[in-house]
Amino acid sequence: MDTPLLLLVALLLFLLPLLLLAQHGVRKGKNGGRLPPGPLAVPLLGNGQRHSVQHLVARYGPVVSLRVGTRLVVLVSDRCIAHAALVETGAALADRPAPTRAFLGETGHTISRASYGPVWRLLRRNLVAGTLHPSRVRLFAPARAWARGALVNKLRTSSEAPPHVAEELRHAVSCLLVLMCFGERLSEPAVRAVAAAQRNWLLFTAYRAHVFAFWPAVTKHLFRHRLQMGLAARRMQKEVFMPLIEARRERKKQLSQGGGDGGAGAPKKATTFEHSYVDTLFDIKLPDEGGRGLTDDDLVSLCSEFLAAGTDTTSTALQWIMAELVKNPAIQEKLHSEIKATCGDEQEEVGEEDTRRMPYLKAVVLEGLRRHPPAHALLAHLAAEDIDVCGYLIPRGAFVHFTVAEMGWDEREWGNPMEFSPERFLPGGDGEGVDVTGTKGIRMMPFGAGRRICAGLGVAVLHLDYFVANLVREFEWHEVPGDEVDLTERHEITTVMKKPLRPRLVPRRIHRVAAATQ
Incomplete structure (x- = not known):
């Protein structure tokens, strides 16, 4: 054990008597609900042994309480209890834990991290109205076509056989989300x-920053080397993001002065888009801080959130869906038949309007999200007050996690839940009419539910429909003999394939060079 850890343990032991008293709190709610059961915990240190969610649920039931240090964490794996907690209790469980990484430049002024209140409402309303509204989403149709064309050409001309599909999917989605965020169609090295800057930051926060959640005023000194790593990752992110943000700020200024995109008489850049997410952020004034505008750190955090919410999640879901289509050629051919009947062979692409007329495509995407949700658990919710839910007490201040994967795999709700079967979402199937928003009831919730449901749900499904349809239209996807698809999972930023997908691709159509792939 290194010196910082020895000092931390000594400090914890010194404060042990105080924490024994602090942990003795309300055990029973006003309506009779009791604290959920869970494994024994050492005061202050919490539950030392790690347990899988499946093990905890099998032993203690659908709601489990754990101690992480002095913090109470509640795991909910039952769909009915999740609906009661997220939807029926209203705002009581709509808050988030307070940010603990301000010293790394990460503010709480993001949609996913802000406390439930005026700032959160302002930022979410801005995102939904300014970028995710259908009229805005349509503006990015050329961006989707560009990313799709670049992806198809990459897969057709790859020097690797079989190609690194997972990497190409991630890059294509990155191209699209970077363009939507910053309004510029960047070169491949720039994307x-x-x-890279975004991923380095996310990997640090996912795997290296957890020590700062516990007494950050102390741990940031004990783990100085790790702190420097985080500061370097954040600095790199700002160095890459800020020139793009400033370019859009300058463009906005010139447009407001009537100077056009590049000043009087300057031609418009073919790579510059009329609208971007960052454009909507410049005029925001924070109501709880005297009406000030967003700082550079705020802007970088919001852009990082936008990219994180749409890049790894979408590319991960795409890889899982395409892997299942490789393993299930009959499903792939049924989907291709629907695509061909809807679009024919002459169109350059399967358009967004086309995908709305494809029920089997919708079923394939929904089944992919049910069987392989990119995130197996939602971001933590914070109980703003004591809540009695279905006989359980969730105390004020508890962190509550909802285990998305277990709900989608519940054999009481789904026949053969581990089987990939899109037919379950067609008329007569056990998933017919499922509501992924969870408003009427939760059976699967890959995007969350309640007031904190993912604002980008509609755009995410649109992107999945669009890319899956076009990839199946362009190629036959086959397993490579001796290198079969392995559906073993590995947790990274999302839950990815441990062995990335590398199928054999056979073009279905005559090669047509995409218009713009730079």
Whole structure:
């Protein structure tokens, strides 16, 4: 054990008597609900042994309480209890834990991390109205076509056989989300620089920053080397993001002065889009801080959130869906038949309007999200007050996690839940009419539910429909003999394939070079 850890343990032991008293709190709610059961915990240190969610649920039931240090964490794996907690209790479980990484430049002024209140409402309303509204989403149709064309050409001309599909999917989605965020169609090296800076930051926060959640005023000194790693990752992110943000700020200023995109008489850049997410952020004034505008750190955090919410989640879901289509050629051919009947062979692409007329495509995507949700658990919710839910007490201040995967795999709700069967979402299937928003009831919730449901749900499904349809239209996807698809999972930023997908691709159509792939 290194010196910082020895000092931390000594400090914890010194404060042990105080924490024994602090942990003795309300055990029974006003309506009779009791604290959920869970494994024994050492005061202050919490539950030392790690347990899988499946093990905890099998032993203690659908709601489990754990101690992480002095913090109470509640795991909910039952769909009915999740609906009661997220939807029926209203705002009581709509808050988030307070940010603990301000010293790394990460503010709480993001949609996913802000406390439930005026700032959260302002930021979410801005995203939904300014970028995710259908009229805005349609503006990015050329961006989707560009990313799709670049992806198809990459897969057709790859020097690797079989190609690294997982990497190409991630890059294509990165191209699209970077363009939507910053309003500029960047070169491949520039997109990869943005993606690398973003991924380094996310990997640090996912795997290295957890020590700062516990007494950050102390741990940031004990783990100085790790702190420097985080500061370097954040600095790199700002160095890459800020020139793109400033370019859009300058463009906005010139447009407001009537100077056009590049000043009087300057031609418009063919790579510059009329609208971007960052454009909507410049005029925001924070109501709880005297009406000030967003700082550079705020802007970087919001852009990082936008990219994180749409890049790894979408590319991960795409890889899982395509892997299942490789393993299930009959499903793939049924989907191709629907695509061909809807679009024919002459169109350059399967358009967004086309996908709305494809029920089997919708079923394939929904089944992919049920069987392989990119995130197996939602971001933590914070109980703003004591809540009695279905006989359980969730105390004020508890962190509550909802286990998305277990709900979608519940054999009481789904026949053969581990089987990939899109037919379950067609008329007569056990998933017919499922509501992924969870408003009427939760059976699967890959996007969350309640007031904190993912604002990008509609755009995410649109992107999945669009890319899956076009990839199946362009190629036959086959397993490579001796290198079969392995559906073993591995947790990274999302839950990915441990062995990335590398299928054999056979073009279905005559090669047509995409218009713009730079």
